[in-house]
Amino acid sequence: MSFRVTVPASSANLGPGFDAFGLALGLYDVVDVEVTEQGLDIDVIDAGAGGVEDVPRDESHLVVRAIRRTCEHLGVKTPGLRLVCRNAIPHARGLGSSAAAVVTGIAAAYAIAEVPLNDDALQLAAEFEGHADNVAASLYGGLVLAWTEGKRFHAERLTAHPSIRPLLAVPAVRSSTEATRGLLPGHVPHVDAAFNVGRAALAVLALTERTDLLLPGSEDRLHQDYRSSAYPESARLVRELRASGVAASISGAGPTVLALTLEGIMPRTVGVEGFDVTELPVDTRGVQVAAQ
Structure with a gap:
């Protein structure tokens, strides 16, 4: 089993919407995922992310952590993995690079489990981040409004005006x-x-x-x-x-x-x-x- 996950960058807040507004942007991290019998092999390619020398190549890699946690949530045995990550979203610049990594891992785990993405994917992603604005934008695209009710995260997608x-x-x-x-x-x-x-x-x-x-x-x-x-x-x-x-x-x-x-x-x-x-x-x- 092998597949490619493409996830957009995002901008959060948009001024007054602190932890509530997110906007997906046409800049993408692309991760090729191959399921193997055992082990972990990660190759990270800088495709414009401004340096990837600090990105881990072990189980602490955020995509891997998201895959492992989501597979556990879905009741699927975690496989061996080979990842080729082409990072284009700049790190630590306010463009949702960590949210994109989390969404990549969650989408990959759903693909491994052969389950369509559902509302639980947003919950899992937001739990990693502590808020849902960036992850919702990367999951759904477009303009998103995010909020919480108790411990549950929610988001609704809107269509941004086409002239923006x-x-x-x-x-x-x-x-x-x-x-x-x-x-x-x-x-x-x-x-x-x-x-x-x-x-x-x-x-x-x-x-x-x-x-x-x-x-x-x-x-x-x-x-x-x-x-x-x-x-x-x-x-x-x-x-x-x-x-x-x-x-x-x-x-x-x-x-x-x-x-x-x-x-x-x-x-x-x-x-x-x-x-x-x-x-x-x-x-x-x-x-x-x-x-x-």
Whole structure:
């Protein structure tokens, strides 16, 4: 048994939707999975991920961990594995690289068990991450809204407006989700919480129907300013883009900047030195598994 898993990158939060909004992007990790009689063999190829020298080649590899846990959940004996991983999603840049790895492993395990992906896949993936925004985007594609009820994770897929052309400004520096979450306060002013509730509701309308509302709909007071010390140049770029009328925000935990444009062009007045600027389409398919 052998198959190929293709999974998209994702951008979370989209400004006001902290741990709730996710957007799948047309940048993909591709993993070839071969089931063997025993053992584990992992080959990791840097396909643009910005260096993969720190990626483990043993049982601690995140794809392998996700395969093992999901096979156990599905009641399937864990086989030997050979993986060839072509990593294109930059690591530690706020583009969902760990979520993509988790979704890859879960999709692979479902294929091994010959079971179609179901709602439990989202639950398993979100348990790895602690939240569902990135993993839901990688699973389903498009624009996703994620939430929890008790210990259960949920997500709904929406169709992003077809005229939206995301631009990504990816810096060379990295950022840790764990470290940036540590910068968030335990409490925020009521006025800021109320502001974000309104902006999050507006964002749904802006992202799906009213693109003229993207700038106010991407405004945030809940998390970005608190974490700006971790990525000062990215915070500066967001401010300059927004001052130029571009709906910009920090992608996930940063330091990548997401600009939701209609033209796919950065304003000339904005300084992007030190950033790799790329236009990426919105992925609409989510994770794909193909037999080989």
